[in-house]
Amino acid sequence: MALSTQEGSGDSHYVLNVRLDNAKNVSNLLKAIHFKETATVFASSMGLKVTVEDAKCIQANAFIQEGVFHEFTIKEEQLTFKINLTVLLECLTIFGSTSFPGVTTSLKMCYAGYGCPLVLILEEDGVLTDCNIKTLEADEVLDFNFCSSNVVNKIIMKSECLKEAFNELDMSSDILEILMSPDAPYFRLSTFGNSGSTHSDFPKDSDMVESFQCSQTQTNRYKISLLKPSVKALGHSTRVSIRTDNRGFLSLQYMIKNEDGQICFVEYYCVPDEDLDEPDH
Amino acid sequence: MRFRGKLVEIGCIHHFTRVIGTVSKLIKQCVLRITPANWYFILSEKLVNGGVQIWCDLPQGHFFDEYAMEGVCQEANEIYLELAPENLVKALKTAQNAKWIKIKLTKKNTPYLTVEVDLPTLSAHSRTVVHDIPVYVVPRRLWPEYEEPKLPDFDVSIVMPQLKLLRNIVDKMKNLSNYVALSANQNGEMKLMVETDMVSVSTHFRDLLNPAVNRGDDSEEPDPEVFSEARIDIRKLAQFLVGQQINYTRVICNIVHRRVVHFLLLHDDVSLQYFMPVVAS
Structure with a gap:
């Protein structure tokens, strides 16, 4: 019977066993990358990394470091499995996302190894929910080989101002052009849609820009449909790099x-849009 | 056949609106039965259409200041009308600060339930709004179809947990599966469970009350630990939970194992009964 899982005596066969007092800390991060049905979960002694990909062109990673959990035990070096993220999120927020102030949902999550379901036990105000989610065969995830030593341009800014720009993107445009440059206009987002082109400029000395390190002028185009999901993360975040x-x-x-x-x-x-890519500077 | 009633107290008007609002969220078309003592809202679906039955009774003395009626004949002093409760709600929405409301049965080519609302004004002229709600008079030979449903012998009777919490959970479960297994025992435990290929989720409530059940002398007391289960349409359950606008004093759930779920909602004198048959697996 499902209730027996709360005894805690049978925990020894789990290779991954985590516990935290506020399930929202996990669900909010997962919501930020929830643009596809399935996600790949990597667990190591550092914590959990959850990866979502689409069209081999975009990848989102959520890092939930071990410190977020109140208890984090892993018996293997690394565990990998794929899971239905939509279902996982429904389970994590089963008691409703708008809980009463002061009431949090505590979460215990266990995994017994390859082929086993992910077991969640959620508790709020004495009400208990058990979930068993099937895990799937993990696919290989993309390696974008993005090294910090190859970074040409970097801007750190407050999320709110970028959020406005992203929410108002002209979705009739196929692409979003991002210009970053040490000279004016410094940072520009452009779209080319049915009703005309738009440009949003962000001056580098704005209060919103916290760090501006651009070494050369670069104009790249990205598929807008690929970038649009990142708005979810933007909404939850305070800063963006x-x-x-x-x-x-x-x-x-x-x-x-x-x-x-x-x-x-x-x-x-995200990868740049290839065929429109200019010969390079 | 005559009917006229008058509501004066603003608290009564609001409460009356909420009760009919709740009914309208549950059913599109229902039968209103008017007797000298009560108003009843009745739905009795054919089994092929889902078999849901609703029985809501309102003691007229609780709401009406003036109440006069004359049934089809002396020995059957009742009126049965078919109407869309939503129309009544729309009429009552305009009456939220009315001085009084008169509800009459009128005939203008076809029968109507006429709602006359007197709204407050600053000048001496009165401001009256009249709504005519089309009704269909149910002939006497069809009355037996709308008799109060007989209560079966329940295996389990349990007081429901907070409806708001239940609604959140059912709303999430609704995204996972079309059916939910609702089960409870005489030991104050209730369980909601959904199962699909991908996931199984079960929520457990404990320490609920079991109202006393009147059993025939011949049947023995069941084992309090044994769960009685009913598999029902989760969308109907969600709809039932979302529509509730009244703060009930008590909500009781009765289960006949693998047959039917009966919800009894009580508020002062108003009571609402909702029968949901099980869905075969």
Whole structure:
């Protein structure tokens, strides 16, 4: 019977066993990368990394470091499995996302190894929910090979101003052009849609820009449909770091503060739109 | 056949609106039975259409200041009308600060339930709004179809947990599966469970009350630990939970194992009964 899982005596056969007092700290991070049905979970002694990919062109990673959990035991070096993220999120927020103030949902999550389901036990106000989610065969995830030594341009800014720009993107445009440059206009987002082109410029000395390190002028185009999902992460985050490397690959890192004041990161990688790519500078 | 009633107290008007609002969220078309003592809202679906039955009774003295009626004949002093409760709600929405509301059965080519609302004004002129709600008079030979459903012998009777919490959980479960297994025992435990290929989720409630059940002398007391189960349409359950606008004093769930779930919602004198048959697996 399902209730027997709460006894805690049978925990020894789990290779992964985590516990935290506020399930929201995990669910909010996962919501930030939830643009596809399935996700790949990597667990190591450092914590959990959850990866979502689409069209071999975009990848989102949520890092939930071990410190976020109140208890984190892993018996193997690394564990990998794929899981239905939509189902996982429904389970994590089963008691409703708008809980009463002061009431949090505690979470215990266990995994017994390859082929076994992910077991979640959630508790709020004495009400208990058991979930058994099937795990799937993990696929290989993309390696974008994005090294910080190859970074050409980097801007760190507050999320709110970018959020506005992203929410108002002209979705009739196929692409979003990002210009980063040490000279004016410094940082520009452009779209080319049915009703005309738009340009949003961000001056480098704006209050919103916290760090501006651009070494050369770079204009890259990205598929807007691929970048649009990153708005989810933008909404949850306080700061965002925008980086491009010498190949024009884009990295967006979002800093997300959870309810306990801990800082977690979510990162998006996106490839530039190839056929429109200019010969290079 | 005559009917006229008048509501004056603003608290009564609001409460009356909420009760009918709740009914309208549950059913599109229902039968209103008017007797000298009560108003009843009745739905009795054919088994092929889902077999849901609703029985809501309102003591007229609780709401109406003036109440006069004359049934089809002396020995059957009742009126049965078919109407869309939503229309009644729309009429009552305009009456939220009315001085009084008169509800009459009128005939203008076809029968109507006429709602006359007197709204407050600053000048001496009165401001009256009249709504005519089309109704269909149910002939006497069809009355037996709308008799109060007989209560079966329940295996389990249990007081439901907070409806708001239950609604959150059922709303999430609704995204996972089309059916939910609702089970409870005489030991104050209730369980909601959904199962699909991908996931199984079960929520457990403990320390609930079991109201006393009147059993025939011949049947023995069941084992309090044994769960009685009913598999029901989760969308119907969600709809039932979402529509509730009244703060009930008590909500009781009765289960006949693998047959039917009966919800009894009590508020002062108003009571609402909802029968949901099980869905075969």
